[in-house]
Amino acid sequence: MEREEGSRVVRGGVNKGISVFDFVLRLMGFMGTLAGAIAMGTTDETLPFFTQFIRFRARYSDLPTFTFFVVANAIVSVYLLLSLPLSIFHIVRSKAKGSRMILIFFDTGMLGLITAGASAAAAIVYLAHKGNVRANWLAICQQFNSFCERISGALIGSFVAMAILILLILLSAIAISRR
Template sequence: MKAGALDLGEASKGLAPRGGVNKGVSILDFILRLIALIGTLGSAIAMGTTDETLPFFTQFIRFRAKYDDLPSFTFFVVANSIVSAYLALSLPLSIFHIVRSGARSSRIILIFFDTAMLALLTAGASAAAAIVYLAHKGNARANWISICQQFNSFCERISGSLIGSFGGILVFILIVILSAVAVSRR
């Protein structure tokens, strides 16, 4: 009888910490989703509102740089906006995982969609990074000059926007890893 009571006690001790760890992972998941939401939404807004106009010889002739002049930047804004909307919609499910840390099927669904959003965010940021590099450095072989010497404000904003998006990518990687750890603990 005493051996059975000991086994029951060990079993209950083994379950209690696991539930506490899963709850901690769920809380960390929620916080990381908020951080990623701020980063991706800020990136989309910063890129989407980037616009700079420079006068040329007279006040009637002007050069203008705007994010939607380049399809890569438009894709970047759309990708960050979609990921931001997804993160906002996934917050209630993340709260559900805090309350019910043992939920497994909904966490697997989140891993699937998190991975898809990570791929979309990476594609958008990578496409924009290539254009930002050309804006800063140019390409002598293709006879493209760097525009960042003239459009300083434009280049600062698009570079800052990329930093927020790549930060969101890193946070998404952590979210996927944390979710996988939480599922594997079952």
């Protein structure tokens, strides 16, 4: 009986460690997605030359995929922020099970959302850089240089958040199975 108690204490300690790690990861993911949304959402480049009728200007909202990227990042960012209190609750009560299931549920959904946003944006960024000869789509990065740097950089935060969400799901699953 005593031995079981000891084993329980050890298990509780490991689960507490997992919960602390979970909290730190969520904070990192929150910052990553927030940075991605801001970097993409503020992208706006106006070229120094213009004709009589047209000013050459590139904004993230010119491409619907980038709008989706910003929205997806903003949603995941807010979700990760809102999940922080629950993560703290898990540090205090390391045996909680139901609330961990809720987190796995939403984490999985958010993983799908952020992956979709980041991958779709990456496909378009690739096109902007390389173009496609067969479809006769020209690379626009030659003209809009700083625009392209911004949209490429904005992807990083999202992909980091993607890796973090995968880790979070696994950590929650481990914590539940150790109970």
